[in-house]
Amino acid sequence: GAVVSQHPSWVICKSGTSVKIECRSLDFQATTMFWYRQFPKQSLMLMATSNEGSKATYEQGVEKDKFLINHASLTLSTLTVTSAHPEDSSFYICSAIYKTDTQYFGPGTRLTVL
Amino acid sequence: GESVGLHLPTLSVQEGDNSIINCAYSNSASDYFIWYKQESGKGPQFIIDIRSNMDKRQGQRVTVLLNKTVKHLSLQIAATQPGDSAVYFCAEKGQGGKLIFGQGTELSVKP
Numbered sequence: 001g002a003v004v005s006q007h008p009s010w011v012i013c014k015s016g017t018s019v020k021i022e023c024r025s026l027d028f029q030a031t032t033m034f035w036y037r038q039f040p041k042q043s044l045m046l047m048a049t050s051n052e053g054s055k056a057t058y059e060q061g062v063e064k065d066k067f068l069i070n071h072a073s074l075t076l077s078t079l080t081v082t083s084a085h086p087e088d089s090s091f092y093i094c095s096a097i098y099k100t101d102t103q104y105f106g107p108g109t110r111l112t113v114l
Numbered sequence: 115g116e117s118v119g120l121h122l123p124t125l126s127v128q129e130g131d132n133s134i135i136n137c138a139y140s141n142s143a144s145d146y147f148i149w150y151k152q153e154s155g156k157g158p159q160f161i162i163d164i165r166s167n168m169d170k171r172q173g174q175r176v177t178v179l180l181n182k183t184v185k186h187l188s189l190q191i192a193a194t195q196p197g198d199s200a201v202y203f204c205a206e207k208g209q210g211g212k213l214i215f216g217q218g219t220e221l222s223v224k225p
Contacts, residue, residue: 006157032211043203043215044158057210093157101146101207105157 003027004096006106013084014114021079021109023094029074030096034103035067038091050077084113126222133191135219137204142185146207149178149189152218153200161189161202191221199223 003026013019023033032051036044048058048069056069066088068080077096081088089112095103127133139147145166150158162173164180164187171178177190187204201220205213 002160004157034212043217044213046212049210049212091155095157095213097211101211102148102160102163103211103213104160105150108155108157110155 002102002104004030004094004104004106006092006094006109008109009107010110010112012112012114015085016083018080018082019084019111021081021092021094021111023077023079023096023106025075025096025098025104028096028098030077030098031074032097033071033077034095034097035069035077035079036093036095038093038108040091044093047079081111084111086113089113123217124220124222126224127194129194129196129223129225131194133189133194133198133221133223135189135191135202135204135221137187137189137216139185139187139204139206141206141208142182144206144208147178147180147187148205148207148213149176149187150203150205151198151200152203158203194221194223196223196225 005024007022035047038044047062048056050056050069050071052071052074058064071077091108093108095105097103148163149161151161152158162178164171164178175192179188201218203218204216208214
């Protein structure tokens with residue numbers, strides 16, 4: 001149980017385009033989902049907290065207009081990187097929780113912006 | 115501010131030996147801690163957790179120790195195997211269910 005999936009697993013796009021990443025909890029309903037960003041050889045950096053049916057809460061320094069988060073249902077949250085640029089290239093990871101403190105992570109999405 | 119840090123960025127052990135990965139945290143009010151394993155190119159995988167009302171918790175080949183007096187957390191892996199090679203993160207539960215991650219320790223197992 002507690003499986004979280006992400007799609008796509010990797011994506012390459014041109015500078016200026018927008019990219020949508022999906023995060024799904026497959027066998028449970030997630031009351032809260034989190035989005036992280038990770039650079040090579042570094043720790044996870046929390047970008048935002050996403051609650052179903054409400055606006056996401058962004059961490060300080062994260063541009064909400066750049067990283068759009070939608071939590072449309074208890075099993076799906078999406079992160080859209082708008083007008084992506086090479087500096088947005090990173091490993092994006094989501095996690096989900098349901099009535100517990102334990103966060104279960106997705107496999108991550110590798111974004112490369114050319 | 116709150117932070118969770120690791121003493122050693124890399125750890126190399128011989129296959130079959132025990133591994134100990136350490137972590138220090140700064141918020142004495144933290145009540146929940148988790149260890150994650152992250153293999154290259156993958157998301158973090160839950161290993162074991164512990165609440166502040168416990169000093170020790172054991173899983174399969176893993177043990178987490180919590181010393182609240184010195185705000186120290188450790189992960190012990192018994193009979194380390196090549197498949198244990200990965201980066202290990204400790205994490206501390208913060209406000210709103212957020213996790214505060216340490217910098218990570220890269221464990222390398224030599225055959």
